[in-house]
Amino acid sequence: MRKDLVINSQQGFNVKNGDTGKELLDVLAGFRASSWNRKKVITFMASDKILAVDIDGVVLNHAAGMHAWAINKGIQVGCEPDACDCYTMSPMFPGRSYDEIMQLMVDFSQDDGFASMPIMSGFESALARLRDLHPEMKLIAITAPGNSERTKALRERNLRNLRFDEIHILDMHASKRSHLDRLPKSAIFFDDLASHAITAEEVGLTSVLFRQPHNLGDDHTLVARDWEAGFEIVRTKFAGSPHPGAE
Ligand SMILES: [Mg+2]
Structure with a gap:
């Protein structure tokens, strides 16, 4: 049920391909029938705490x-x-x-x-702490490994235990602009490819370059050298504090 929802926190409680009327009530009725706590659902739906991530070189090694x-x-x-x-x-x-x-x-x-593929060192710990601090946080993947049905299935299998709210799977090395542009501007996005990080900044998101050996020559407004640094950047953003700056 949860995967059927795409929430636009800028426009309120919208249901994907629906509106704020009967479809929303039907969705909430479904949650009430399940073990979900309705208040938690509403909080989740209204959340402006959105962590969006590339996968290869950021979440998976x-x-x-x-x-x-x-x-x-x-x-x-x-x-x-x-x-x-x-x-x-x-x-x-x-x-x-x-x-x-x-x-x-x-x-x-x-x-x-x-x-x-192994999960990047420190990611699970950072994610668990962020979810403790902000249970309503949404986790979104925007990844471009190739979009064959086989690749999609393998990618989703690898990510299953991390409980993503949305997984956007694009053609190999495709532009992420249209997907980034549709995120609420409150989102924070991590990528290890500088051009994607720049695109995220251009569409108005908080953008972080995740440091990897291949991007040592690239600079960016915000850089995370690992997921401990990444955690601090997200934590301070969600707390409304000034950004801690680059690495
Ligand atoms: Mg990558």
Whole structure:
């Protein structure tokens, strides 16, 4: 039931593809029939506490997952995951062209290993503490790993235990602008690709560049070197305090 809801906190209690009338009452009736607490539901629906995140390199350790997958497939690797300092992963796959590495990424996105990538260090702890502080917080994923049905299913399986409210799955390396632009301006968004972080800033969101070896050369208004720093940035934003600044 909860997944059917998309709430626009700027416009009030809206139901996806519906309006604020009978459909909302029907939804609430459904929650009353369930174990949900109605007051909590209403608080959830009205929340302006929105944590939106990219997934690869922010929530899931894509480099570690792909490294393990490649070794398992007998594909030669050129470096450890945390030494892969190029977004196109050329150090991990030396001697291969850009197109060949992109094909490896596509192959990985179709493999069972894609659903078992390790969660980034510190993310679960940060998320648990934020949910303790703000039970009404919404968690939204905007991720561009490829949008085949197989890839979507694997991605959702990998994220299942993190209890996302929405998961937006886009074509590989697609622009996130239209999805970011639809978020309430109160949202805070994390990405490890500087161009996506810039887009989020351009559409009016609080935007954080999540530090990774491949973006060490990029600067941004807000930078989180890890999820402990990320937690502090989100905590202070939700508290209405000034941002702690960059790393
Ligand atoms: Mg990413």
